[in-house]
Amino acid sequence: MITVVSRILPSLTLIMMRSLRNSSLFHRGGYVHGDIRDTNIMVKKDFSPGFMLVDFDWSGTIGEARYPVNVYQGERLWRPDGAEDGQLVMPEHDMQMLYAIFPEGTFV
Template structure:
């Protein structure tokens, strides 16, 4: 069953162009990922464009079409594997999806411990 809801808000990529999320937002996204991972579910495409921040400030994951079972589901054969997205080194077209890949992508959105929101390097 697919449940859809209309969300008003902006994606995290637009709101936080550095890719780093504020602490409160990050904590809620991390909590959602922990729920999925506890059930051996991989999100697969965890990136700021797939996180909507509602007008109330609540993060919501969107774009669940890649979700699947850890080390069983596969990435799509047309995966965007250009340098535009910094995937985990184990991510490949038609490759197995892993919870470790989600954790890598989540870690890339972790708030900067120095308080800076700039990821340019």
């Protein structure tokens, strides 16, 4: 197990997160999320296996979904290059955000 955002994620959840990261099933379905960050990955309170990706207000079809105006308004969060006001949400952006949360070597 590893600690992420002050929580312990069970091994099965880590396997599922690795699967999401490695296979990009969401992207293969033709969709992008646009706002993958630790606060948008939910795990169960009892830490049982499983996770849920939430906050789909920036998501949409690849090639159509765009970042809203004032993406950086308020607290300045790290975003991948090109993740800017009015620009297309790219699958690469989702993956870069996921790698920022779970760096290389996090999963064995």
